[in-house]
Amino acid sequence: MNADDIAALVRRRIESRYRRIVFVHEELERINALAKFEPSAKQRVPSQQEGEAAGKSSAIEKLSGRSFEDFVFSRINFSVYKKIDVEEFQLLFRDGLHDYDESFYLKIFSIGRAEVWRTINECYVKAGPFYLCKKSSPLLLSIMRTVHTSLEFAPLLGSDDIADKNDLKAVAGVLDGLVVKHDDGMETKLFIPKPEDSNNLNIPAKAILCGTFNPLGKACTIMLM
Numbered sequence: 001m002n003a004d005d006i007a008a009l010v011r012r013r014i015e016s017r018y019r020r021i022v023f024v025h026e027e028l029e030r031i032n033a034l035a036k037f038e039p040s041a042k043q044r045v046p047s048q049q050e051g052e053a054a055g056k057s058s059a060i061e062k063l064s065g066r067s068f069e070d071f072v073f074s075r076i077n078f079s080v081y082k083k084i085d086v087e088e089f090q091l092l093f094r095d096g097l098h099d100y101d102e103s104f105y106l107k108i109f110s111i112g113r114a115e116v117w118r119t120i121n122e123c124y125v126k127a128g129p130f131y132l133c134k135k136s137s138p139l140l141l142s143i144m145r146t147v148h149t150s151l152e153f154a155p156l157l158g159s160d161d162i163a164d165k166n167d168l169k170a171v172a173g174v175l176d177g178l179v180v181k182h183d184d185g186m187e188t189k190l191f192i193p194k195p196e197d198s199n200n201l202n203i204p205a206k207a208i209l210c211g212t213f214n215p216l217g218k219a220c221t222i223m224l225m
C-alpha cells in the first residue's frame with residue numbers, strides 16, 4: 001500500500017473504533033441510570049475504567065457478579081440490529097471485522113473471521129439506505145453485539161498491512177500527531193507515547209502508537225500499535 005492508502009485505512013479504522021467506544025459509553029450511561037431505579041440490580045455500577053472493557057463477558061463477570069450481568073443482559077436493545085444504516089453496516093460489521101484479530105473470533109465463537117462475515121452476510125439484505133435483518137438467530141445477535149461493543153481491538157496496522165516491523169515503526173512516526181475529526185465534532189489524536197505515559201495513561205510500555213479518543217467529551221487513551 002502507498003502512503004495515501006495507509007492514511008485512508010487508518011482514518012477508517014479510527015472512525016470504526018471511535019463509534020464503538022461512543023456506543024459503549026452511551027450504553028454504560030444508560031445502564032447506570034437504569035440501575036439506580038432497578039431494585040433487583042446491584043447498586044454498584046461499572047466505573048469508566050471497567051466500562052472500557054465492556055463487551056467481554058469475562059470482564060462483565062469481574063466487574064459486578066452474576067445478578068448485575070443478568071440485569072445488563074436484560075436491558076440490551078437487540079432491536080438496533082434489525083435495521084442498520086448502510087454506512088454504519090459497512091464500517092462496523094463488514095470492513096470493521098478487521099478491527100479484531102482472527103484469534104478473537106476463534107476464542108469467542110470458535111469460527112474464524114471469514115465465517116463470521118458469512119453468517120452476517122447471509123442474514124442481511126440491502127434495502128435502500130439500510131441493511132435489513134431477514135433471518136435472526138442467537139448466534140447472529142451474539143456476533144453483532146460482540147462486534148459492536150468489544151474494545152479488544154487488534155493493532156491499527158498489522159503484518160497483513162505492513163509486513164516489516166521496522167516499516168511499522170516508521171509509519172507510526174508519520175502518524176504521530178494525526179488528528180481525526182468525527183461527525184459529532186469530537187477529535188481523536190494519534191501520538192507516539194513517551195516512557196512516562198505507561199504509568200500516567202495506563203498504557204503498555206510496548207506501545208509504539210496510541211490514540212486519545214473523546215467519547216461524550218471524556219478523554220480515553222488506548223494503545224493502537
